[in-house]
Amino acid sequence: MAPYDVKRERKECYAPKNTAWAIVDVPEQQFIALDGAGDPNTAPAYTEAVAALYAVAYTLKFAAKRTAGGDFVVAPLEGLWWADTPEAFTSGAKDTWSWTMLIGMPSWITKEMIEDAGQAALVKKKLPAISRVRHLTLHEGRSAQVLHIGSYDDEAPVLHELHHTYLAAQRLRPTGLHHEIYLSDPRRTAPEKLRTVLRQPVESVDP
Structure with a gap:
């Protein structure tokens, strides 16, 4: 049986084709997560967070082979x-950004498995940021x-189109954090060909 692949199993969330804003219902999902702040292009904390997440993710991948899942x-x-202000994103004030970086996990990966993988990865990789990797459940819905x-x-x-045109036309307002999914490897993909899913949880505006 082929390994579980979220891009295949949840195409509406991880392999969308629409290049104009549309509404999707995002189911509950669990992640490994690491919090930080600063410009993702220059802040060492960002590079360390990504490295820590991948170290734990691959440790979990190999551990999962021994499970029923x-x-x-x-x-x-x-x-x-x-x-603090939405304008920080449209103006490019990246030093003021806060973030939680994520890697999705299949449903059979438990919180205990994540903790064990973090300990094993820390011993092997010796990246201090691994100690801050945590389990996160997220249900964004509409x-x-x-x-x-x-x-x-x-x-x-x-x-800008989302917040100043689309949401108002659909009588919606944002309810959660801006969410991005990076489908391309920026180290191997030309900037103009990068594919990124942009997502914003929303709710209806009362009439």
Whole structure:
């Protein structure tokens, strides 16, 4: 049997084709997560967080082969992003950004398995940030979502459209954190070809 792959099993969330905003219902999912702040292009904390998450994720992947659930493909890197003011994203004030970086886990991966994998990865990799990797359950539900093709710096007009045009037209308002799923490896993909899922949990505005 092929390893579990969230991109295959949840195509509506991890392999969307719409390049214009649309509504999707996002089910509950569990992640390994690590919190931080600062410019993702320059802050050492960001690089350390990503390295720590992948170290734990691959340790869990190999441990999962011995469980009833079986092997899985390591899911794409994701991020929850926020700042004191929404303008921090459209203006590119990256030093003021806060984030929680994520990697999705299959349903059979337990909190105890995550803790054990963190301890094993810390011994092997000796990355201090691994000690801050935590389990997170997230249920975003109704969300506006789009597939953005292009550089991360080109997201600002897309987000401006969401918050200044699309949500008002649909009588919706944001309820959770801005969510991004990175389907491309920026080390191997030209900026103009990067594929990123942009997501914003929403709710209806009372009439």
